Amino acid sequence: MAAATESASSRNAVLDVEVPRGLKGVKVAQTEIGNVRGAEGFFHYRQYDATELAKLRTLEDIWVLMHEGELPADQAASDAFRARAGALRVAAFEQVSQLVPGLLAGADLSRVDVLATLRALIAAVGAREGWKPWLDLSSDEIKDQCSRAVALTAVGVAAIYRVKHGREMVAPDATLPHATDYLRMVTGELPSADKAAALEKYLDLTVDHGFNASTFTARVVASTGADVSSAVVAAIGSLSGPLHGGAPSRALAMVDEIGTKENAEPFIRAMFARGERLMGFGHPVYTTMDPRSVMLGGIADTLGGDQIELARHVEQTSLDLLEEVKPGRGLKTNVEFYAALVMRSAGIPDELFTPTFAVSRVIGWTANIREQVENDNRIFRPSAEYVGPEAPQTVPTI
Ligand SMILES: CC(C)(COP(=O)(O)OP(=O)(O)OC[C@H]1O[C@@H](n2cnc3c(N)ncnc32)[C@H](O)[C@@H]1OP(=O)(O)O)[C@@H](O)C(=O)NCCC(=O)NCCS
Secondary structure (H helix, E strand, O other), X not given: OHHHOOOHHHOOOOOOOOOOHHHOOOOOOOOOOEEEEHHHOEEEEOOEEHHHHHHHOOHHHHHHHHHHOOOOOOHHHHHHHHHHHHHHHHHHHHHHHHHHHHHHOOOOHHHOOHHHHHHHHHHHHHHHHOOOOHHHOOXXXXXXXXXXXXXXXXXXXXXXXXXXXXXXXXXXXXOOOHHHHHHHHHHOOOOOHHHHHHHHHHHHHOOOOOOOHHHHHHHHHHHOOOOHHHHHHHHHHHHOOOOOOOOHHHHHHHHHHHOOHHHHHHHHHHHHHOOOOOOOEOOOOOOOOOHHHHHHHHHHHHHOOHHHHHHHHHHXXXXXXXXXXXXOOOOOEOHHHHHHHHHHHHOOOHHHHHHHHHHHHXXXXXXXXXXXXXXXXXXXXXXXXXXXXXXXXXOOOO
């Protein structure tokens, strides 16, 4: 809290404060959106335990909670927002169906990255419609663009994937829940209730997670007064990194590559010998089990299959060896490990693991953008320690 409660007189004082690398643990803003209590293995959206919300409420209800600060009060309010989300997807498809074929026309489709194309799509919508810096917009206009960015992400990811693979784009069905319809737009088939529910729980659990890198990125860009599409596009870029959202396919790829239980220990030891990190383990905030991985592991168990048995074995072997090789670092299973398994079991293709993360996280990004701009915005402007050659030196002439 201290970071945001400076007095007017201290506002322009030149500070010379050293903070941990990566700003680890530094409070850089105040938020009412949610928080992660790493030592307790607990995270919450607003005042509610996020895992309880995932068990008891819909993704659309969580969307309302994150954006409006309150859950829909009754079934009628919940249904009304579900219908609104459906209408937003239908409107998004009008643009997406026009833009995506053009974005990918003439491309070597085997090289196309879905998340990178999503960046281009959202940037294109913002550019074509002239989304203005939020400083020039009303609160309702900002809210409208944020809601549209959420719908564009789900509809866009599905359409990009289908065009990339030479299939017809699937139009949204406004009557379906957001998660079910996303899965349907990706696969072209109405999913079974248990697959839709598994995916929805994954999406519920990944809507927001404190000041993670992509959320911080969204807020930094929004803090400049830039338009909503710029902030969302920047956040997607941040999410794409393997140290953040880009890891889930690698975690499951590692399990796939290990292939058999007997191979787990030698494989992981060889990774350590090469100085490599185990994907799906370790977290900047959690020093105990990540509650998302606990819940997703349970969902993966219920979906069943051979792979879950192997994954459980790889997890336990990894935890044992991490404790042996990196004792005391508190390296535990993170959300990515079981996220990939749940997504694959629900019918999400591997290449859409990170884009599907964006489908839920965009709800958190846009809630954060709105909070940033509506609450006494201040531009983020930290400093760096200069460690280059002493300056000034004589400029050489030639
Ligand atoms: C997520 C991650 C970036 C967090 O990093 P961090 O909290 O900043 O931790 P650090 O990079 O400071 O690592 C602390 C120590 O643990 C080790 N470590 C961290 N994650 C590790 C992993 N997955 N495998 C092996 N060793 C790991 C580091 O080598 C370091 O060891 P050292 O003390 O001997 O130098 C990191 O754990 C990681 O790279 N994990 C794999 C990628 C992943 O799963 N990403 C998804 C995140 S949700």
